Amino acid sequence: MKQPNRITISNIAELAGVSKATASLVLNGKGDEYRVSEETQQRILSIAEEHRYQPSFHARALRSSRSHTIGLVIPFLTQFTNASLARELESLFRNAGIQIIIACSDEDPEQEKLVVNNLLQRQVDGLIVISSNSSDEAYSKIHSYVPVVQLGRQIGDSSLPLIMTDAESSTTSLIQVLATQHPDEIYYFGGEPTLTPSKQRLAGYKQGLQQAGVSLRPEWIRQRNFFSYSGYDMMEEVCNELGRPPKALFTASFSLLEGVLQYLNQNPEMQQGLHLASFDDHELLDFMPLRIDSIAQDYTALAFNAFTMLMALMEDKAVLPPTMQTIPARIRWRHPESRRLSKQITTESLPK
Amino acid sequence: MKQPNRITISNIAELAGVSKATASLVLNGKGDEYRVSEETQQRILSIAEEHRYQPSFHARALRSSRSHTIGLVIPFLTQFTNASLARELESLFRNAGIQIIIACSDEDPEQEKLVVNNLLQRQVDGLIVISSNSSDEAYSKIHSYVPVVQLGRQIGDSSLPLIMTDAESSTTSLIQVLATQHPDEIYYFGGEPTLTPSKQRLAGYKQGLQQAGVSLRPEWIRQRNFFSYSGYDMMEEVCNELGRPPKALFTASFSLLEGVLQYLNQNPEMQQGLHLASFDDHELLDFMPLRIDSIAQDYTALAFNAFTMLMALMEDKAVLPPTMQTIPARIRWRHPESRRLSKQITTESLPK
DNA sequence: TTGAAAGCGCTAACAA
């Protein structure tokens, strides 16, 4: 099962009656630079064309210790947020002539180690990670020889280059509006408390309450992990405790929201009077009977900045000054009352 | 930006005071076979361990012309169906020690050519394609030296190994139930007519009508492509023609359904009396006010069979007899009336 | 029981 009639540079050289070196130069566009005669160049080029010469990727990588490949570490491919980022990145790097290898950690730090190792073994030239780790120890080491960019999540308080959504301010605004409507009860469901997204979204929640003049009750905050079953479980728990649904609920991720929705689907009576809001957005939310306010991340900008950052790092290791970038998010008001209030509040808080 | 202190097999050999050859044998588990002394083996192994020796992937690939990598060609990463397949495959191959490279064609045959070329250049050992092509000419050639498995879609009438959902029979059943309820009007929105999924789903639609004793009106069938905007456009078209929504509508893919939903969201009056059904399923459909009947593909089985098939082909090129496999789909009844009818019909058509 | 040597396909000094 070998590549058949695959033509090598030696073959080309032979056919053209030149040496491998000359052929190599010409085929790499360095013909002029090294002043290979026009005629020879043409001959080589046309032979290569004719035989559909394709340089061996592995030989090249071995020789130059550059694989023109980068690795993307992602929790799950089926989560809409991650898939969107992966999609954008794939296209950006493809157009830049760089192959991207997507590896899934399944949100498991152990497995993340494995897949990263794997990628490193393949000599990826760079790494973009949506990490499930809370320590950047391993990545710091790696970064000393292969640039690493954190995307979407900060690993602990890592100082490695980082691109992420400004979750705090958008969450604050959303919660402020929500709390204004439901000052007496507004729950928060979060994921792994150790991950930065959790921290920021929680911080935003707290600040939103404060801005609305609502004082936090500790039992409003529940945190587990980002799997959707956690959303289900927390919802079940709260509904059981209250004997009714909470008046308002903010889920810190789309996956958690899915779990909550699943619970509501099985217990439709718990939809009564519930005001839902969530971090992360999905088109289908537009069609849901519950008017769920949500926060939409800007995947295009996130991906683009991560791309640009990594490309810069790969080209020369002189790290650019702003090594951390935050991308604003956009709130999508779906609840009519929220929409009204949000306009009002925005107007009020404007200077004039 | 070089891999630092990366240890090579020469280093190991040197440190152990043996030759590269011996080290290689031991490190590849062929020590016993070649009767390398136990003591030497231990020495080599422990040194490798100590220095965290990692064989160079590219050197190995160059030497053995096997990259332990396979390529997956997929239209879009953000389509739930494709992402689900990708996810399953990623995990299967990862556990088998094989790296999978996902390349997106954006549903564009030209781009598909490019990315396939790219993968081939990287000497992938196998290829799984969800193709947007209607001719398998290129793939047939490729298959002669790198095994190719078609997943989800048949390329033209290609005889290359193929794993796909049995779309026809499930669609037939669904349509039969739908047509029984709405014998006077039941529309069909499809994607590229040249792609097999389209053909099969359309065939299922026609047969379902027949089984329900409904005679097809040509204007019920609209086909464009699988992008969601087509769903939007077709819906707009039909609603404008009728001055009201159709009574029943089957969309041949989830993306088309999304387009339809988007239209409905902007024109809520058109939801009135509309009975929607679709090929492909999504969790969120459970929470939609419109009770949308849908057909769920079995991603796990699809992926597993593709995996098994490709692994077999990669191991020895003796192709197994059943080179085409169909995986049954499951209908998810959400509309109460559909559910009732489906039970009734099933019972009736049972032998006793 | 181990080592020497060749070579996978490519690039880049250095010569000519």
Added chain:
DNA sequence: TTGTTAGCGCTTTCAA
């Protein structure tokens, strides 16, 4: 203007 040569890291005869 072009060719020679060495070597990236690894595996695999063949010889000792």
